[in-house]
Amino acid sequence: MLKITNTLTGKKEPxxxxxxxxxxxxxxxxxxxxxxxxxxxxxxxxxxxIRRYLDYxxxxxxxxxxxxxxxxxxxxxxxxxxxxxxxVAETYIRAYREDMSRLGVQPADREPKATExxxxxxxLIETLVKKETAYAIDGDVYYRVKRFKNYGKLxxxxxxxLAAGARVEVDERxxxxxxxxxxxxxxxxxxxxxxxxxPGRPGWHIECSAMALxxxxxxxxxxxxxxxxIFPHHENEIAQSEGATGKPFAxxxxxxxxxxxxxxxxxxxxxxxFTIREVFEKSPWPExxxxxxxxxxxxxxQYRSPIDFSDDALKSAKAxxxxxxxxxxxxxxxxxxxxxxxxxxxxxxxNFKKRFEKAMDDDFNTAIAIAEFQKLxxxxxxxxxxxxxxxxxxxxxxxxxKLGKVLGLFQLDPESWRVKGVKLYLELxxxxxxxxxxxxxxxxxxxxxDLSDEQVQxxxxxxxxxxxxxxxxxxxxxxxxxxxxxxxxxxxxxGTTRIKR
RNA sequence: GGCGGCGUACCCAAGUGGCUAAGGGAGCAGUCUGCAAAACUGCGAUUCGGCGGUUCAAUCCCGCCCGCCGCCUCCA
Numbered sequence: 001m002l003k004i005t006n007t008l009t010g011k012k013e014p015x016x017x018x019x020x021x022x023x024x025x026x027x028x029x030x031x032x033x034x035x036x037x038x039x040x041x042x043x044x045x046x047x048x049x050i051r052r053y054l055d056y057x058x059x060x061x062x063x064x065x066x067x068x069x070x071x072x073x074x075x076x077x078x079x080x081x082x083x084x085x086x087x088v089a090e091t092y093i094r095a096y097r098e099d100m101s102r103l104g105v106q107p108a109d110r111e112p113k114a115t116e117x118x119x120x121x122x123x124l125i126e127t128l129v130k131k132e133t134a135y136a137i138d139g140d141v142y143y144r145v146k147r148f149k150n151y152g153k154l155x156x157x158x159x160x161x162l163a164a165g166a167r168v169e170v171d172e173r174x175x176x177x178x179x180x181x182x183x184x185x186x187x188x189x190x191x192x193x194x195x196x197x198x199p200g201r202p203g204w205h206i207e208c209s210a211m212a213l214x215x216x217x218x219x220x221x222x223x224x225x226x227x228x229x230i231f232p233h234h235e236n237e238i239a240q241s242e243g244a245t246g247k248p249f250a251x252x253x254x255x256x257x258x259x260x261x262x263x264x265x266x267x268x269x270x271x272x273x274f275t276i277r278e279v280f281e282k283s284p285w286p287e288x289x290x291x292x293x294x295x296x297x298x299x300x301x302q303y304r305s306p307i308d309f310s311d312d313a314l315k316s317a318k319a320x321x322x323x324x325x326x327x328x329x330x331x332x333x334x335x336x337x338x339x340x341x342x343x344x345x346x347x348x349x350x351n352f353k354k355r356f357e358k359a360m361d362d363d364f365n366t367a368i369a370i371a372e373f374q375k376l377x378x379x380x381x382x383x384x385x386x387x388x389x390x391x392x393x394x395x396x397x398x399x400x401x402k403l404g405k406v407l408g409l410f411q412l413d414p415e416s417w418r419v420k421g422v423k424l425y426l427e428l429x430x431x432x433x434x435x436x437x438x439x440x441x442x443x444x445x446x447x448x449x450d451l452s453d454e455q456v457q458x459x460x461x462x463x464x465x466x467x468x469x470x471x472x473x474x475x476x477x478x479x480x481x482x483x484x485x486x487x488x489x490x491x492x493x494x495g496t497t498r499i500k501r
Numbered sequence: 502g503g504c505g506g507c508g509u510a511c512c513c514a515a516g517u518g519g520c521u522a523a524g525g526g527a528g529c530a531g532u533c534u535g536c537a538a539a540a541c542u543g544c545g546a547u548u549c550g551g552c553g554g555u556u557c558a559a560u561c562c563c564g565c566c567c568g569c570c571g572c573c574u575c576c577a
Contacts, residue, residue, distance in 0.1 A: 071575095225577065264571095300514070313513070320525055375524070385540070491535095
């Protein structure tokens, strides 16, 4: 039985969708005014994994993740760049899609844009106004927080105390400092739509209420996003939606923890953020490898906890994955016609599956799920030594692939993970050279040696010849030379040589 | 100030009122190997920030203290 920690109740509770096996899931997407950073990547990967696991459990998932494409920050950006605001939004929606596809994040079933749901928003606001849960002033419409008795139930805040401690400069026209904008009269040059209150544009929170209600309605089982959205965004969504419909909005609220750098939240204001593409660009590994490394890093911590990003963390993730892919290679190479360990291996696979599901059922504990993969890897390495047949080896590999898919891991061809065939040209850097940026000590000594494919081949042949002549010192010299270019040579028992980087 | 969270070995990271405190990375030693790498085997927290309390028994429950972080304003 799947259990999920629900922010609303503060408890881990059994997951029961409204309509049996159908799951409606809404996740707050990004405001498209800039490139996505690793924080966005984490949120995306977390909910991608949740979605994949629900699929795996044979739920019928309808996953909606929106784009906020009308907003103050987009307007500001457009003004800075002297571009139409729609262009800005389009640019970053495209960038988002590129980044996510690199990360192997599956698109949601619906990716609505706020601007496509203006009529729905207006209707929602009208309902609220009719119920006197909202009021209009000079073309603006505000939500009357006092009218919603449960205000604060998600973020566990007391409305009165909030009002007392309000740090925002108070708009004198508002009845209560906590009241928030549902609709804003637009200034010249700003995006604008006709409305019963005059030309204007939506406030920040209303779009998600409108889209979630429209696309998922009462089947809203899961509503998610980063922890920073709990207040005010999700709190306000609840107020708007429940204020209008009089019915509970979402059943289970899921919030993911932040990505930190040196224990501090990665954020624009601190300037300590890394964009997703920046990490890809600076990565010493091929793109597909980097993607899995990032995912491995991101899911190696339970989704609610903070996770600290660093070069070391990525290297550690890479090393962990290398060991898996080494096993996959071994599985393809070291098989027999009849395996002594076949039976044991098959039993281990069955047990593994149960443990994996147990881990994931417990609030998507991907950290434990990975630990289970690790144990299986170790077991299978031993089985391989004892001897397994080709068909069992295939079964093992496909189990890793099939269950790994839930986390988005082990999806690459083991041959291409780090053996021949990948791009040979590489810039060799121990560190990702992120150091200066995050103020860490300078320790990146970059040796840059580019070897062409041909040069590598020549060197390897040279070493083979040396080995045949038992000229060990010459063979080792070549090995060292290649090592400088990041190429590792492994001599295998059958006399062949494996090339890794 | 209010609310929430965290502090587990060199690093990352699970976890439980009592059974060996998972797993990974790094390290060390052994087997293997021309050497190396990989794999395998072994080693590595008598202890879970500190101090008290509850309990037959606490890392896990309670209280206090110390340290760190987040939200309370836009933020994944």
